[in-house]
Amino acid sequence: xxxxxxxxxxxxxxxxxxxxxxxxxxxxxxxxxxxxxxxxxxxxxxxxxxxxxxxxxxxxxxxxxxxxxxxxxxxxxxxxxxxxxxxxxxxxxxxxxxxxxxxxxxxxxxxxxxxxxxxxxxxxxxxxxxxxxxxxxxxxxxxxxxxxxxxxxxxxxxxxxxxxxxxxxxxxxxxxxxxxxxxxxxxxxx
Amino acid sequence: xxxxxxxxxxxxxxxxxxxxxxxxxxxxxxxxxxxxxxxxxxxxxxxxxxxxxxxxxxxxxxxxxxxxxxxxxxxxxxxxxxxxxxxxxxxxxxxxxxxxxxxxxxxxxxxxxxxxxxxxxxxxxxxxxxxxxxxxxxxxxxxxxxxxxxxxxxxxxxxxxxxxxxxxxxxxxxxxxxxxxxxxxxxxxxxxxxxxxxxxxxxxxxxxxxxxxxxxxxxxxxxxxxxxxxxxxxxxxxxxxxxxxxxxxxxxxxxxxxxxxxxxxxxxxx
Numbered sequence: 001x002x003x004x005x006x007x008x009x010x011x012x013x014x015x016x017x018x019x020x021x022x023x024x025x026x027x028x029x030x031x032x033x034x035x036x037x038x039x040x041x042x043x044x045x046x047x048x049x050x051x052x053x054x055x056x057x058x059x060x061x062x063x064x065x066x067x068x069x070x071x072x073x074x075x076x077x078x079x080x081x082x083x084x085x086x087x088x089x090x091x092x093x094x095x096x097x098x099x100x101x102x103x104x105x106x107x108x109x110x111x112x113x114x115x116x117x118x119x120x121x122x123x124x125x126x127x128x129x130x131x132x133x134x135x136x137x138x139x140x141x142x143x144x145x146x147x148x149x150x151x152x153x154x155x156x157x158x159x160x161x162x163x164x165x166x167x168x169x170x171x172x173x174x175x176x177x178x179x180x181x182x183x184x185x186x187x188x189x190x
Numbered sequence: 191x192x193x194x195x196x197x198x199x200x201x202x203x204x205x206x207x208x209x210x211x212x213x214x215x216x217x218x219x220x221x222x223x224x225x226x227x228x229x230x231x232x233x234x235x236x237x238x239x240x241x242x243x244x245x246x247x248x249x250x251x252x253x254x255x256x257x258x259x260x261x262x263x264x265x266x267x268x269x270x271x272x273x274x275x276x277x278x279x280x281x282x283x284x285x286x287x288x289x290x291x292x293x294x295x296x297x298x299x300x301x302x303x304x305x306x307x308x309x310x311x312x313x314x315x316x317x318x319x320x321x322x323x324x325x326x327x328x329x330x331x332x333x334x335x336x337x338x339x340x341x342x343x344x345x346x347x348x349x350x351x352x353x354x355x356x357x358x359x360x361x362x363x364x365x366x367x368x369x370x371x372x373x374x375x376x377x378x379x380x381x382x383x384x385x386x387x388x389x390x391x392x393x394x395x396x397x398x399x400x401x402x403x404x405x406x407x408x409x410x411x412x413x414x415x416x417x418x419x420x421x422x423x424x425x426x427x428x429x430x431x432x433x434x435x436x437x438x439x440x441x442x443x444x445x446x447x448x449x450x451x452x453x454x455x456x457x458x459x460x
């Protein structure tokens with residue numbers, strides 16, 4: 001039951017993008033088309049889940065044992081960067097289809113703050129390994145949900161009349177703000 | 191001392207470990223790339239327009255190198271690029287038929303009737319949502335210029351409410367073809383002077399009521415063509431461009447002038 005609560009809470013109530021404001025850069029950067037947004041969401045799901053597991057193990061086996069919790073940020077970044085590179089190489093060799101589907105988004109998310117945010121929050125919330133996996137998966141599904149929703153809205157911008165001063169990013173930011181308010185409606189769900 | 195020693199060992203150790211495993215992985219998981227693909231990639235225009243149907247110029251270069259795509263698959267580069275790629279692949283004497291996008295509608299403001307007055311957003315896709323656009327003919331050009339907006343080569347102009355493609359500027363990137371909600375833009379060989387500029391599948395009587403320059407399906411062109419280049423389907427005449435000799439007889443005989451011929455124009459122009 002607790003796992004289910006974590007899942008629902010990270011997807012809707014504490015959505016990493018519209019409630020915790022992490023990963024805003026890809027949220028605005030690759031949300032012009034639903035197609036690219038889907039590719040990005042898939043890549044994020046893949047990397048967030050995998051990196052959460054590895055950072056969890058490294059934190060509890062090495063950092064916590066030596067009392068080096070303050071190295072968390074830099075070590076996690078190192079882990080994520082190396083992991084993304086490694087995953088890219090493995091995918092290129094073993095599964096060209098998946099590699100092509102994820103495309104440029106895989107290396108792009110090395111510096112996505114959702115990845116680091118989820119890894120750090122997993123430790124802060126004192127989740128065990130199973131809860132960590134569920135939380136990471138939920139976080140990336142929530143990220144994908146927000147990204148695909150806004151990309152669907154932004155596709156419509158192409159054919160409607162927008163005041164000249166608001167064209168491009170201003171209207172995207174306003175939309176993102178309104179989406180965030182809408183997501184606040186989930187408060188109290190869990 | 192250990193206060194500074196452990197962080198250095200842990201961080202340095204992790205860094206070394208990751209670095210070593212990455213360099214090992216790059217050896218183990220190395221993917222062989224076709225050297226021909228790189229050369230072909232250099233020869234391609236590099237616009238990543240996607241007109242060939244492959245994901246960007248890299249995708250096409252790989253496909254050509256693997257033999258999955260013909261050497262003349264790049265329509266933007268045309269003959270010069272096809273020749274270069276043919277050299278790289280060791281194939282010679284490939285013919286490239288230059289194609290241009292053509293709007294198959296001539297129903298401008300004077301010739302086609304409207305069923306309502308459209309005052310909305312100037313975008314064909316938006317107009318098309320509203321009962322299929324303002325033109326009485328459901329196969330007609332809506333004239334809002336969405337194709338003109340997507341054209342990166344300034345090849346499209348709106349003349350009297352109908353889009354017209356400049357044959358010499360068009361590189362056949364197919365962007366307008368994809369964006370047109372009416373699907374009335376098609377690729378036609380550049381050398382072809384005679385085109386049936388109508389897509390209406392309505393019966394002749396309906397076409398006559400809607401537009402004075404539509405194909406009414408009288409089959410006069412089919413009967414008069416000396417080389418049997420016409421096919422007739424769904425009340426609409428169609429030219430087989432491979433058979434057509436550009437004699438212009440069909441355009442002369444066509445009672446509504448739905449068959450467009452630029453034969454006379456080029457004589458005047460010279």
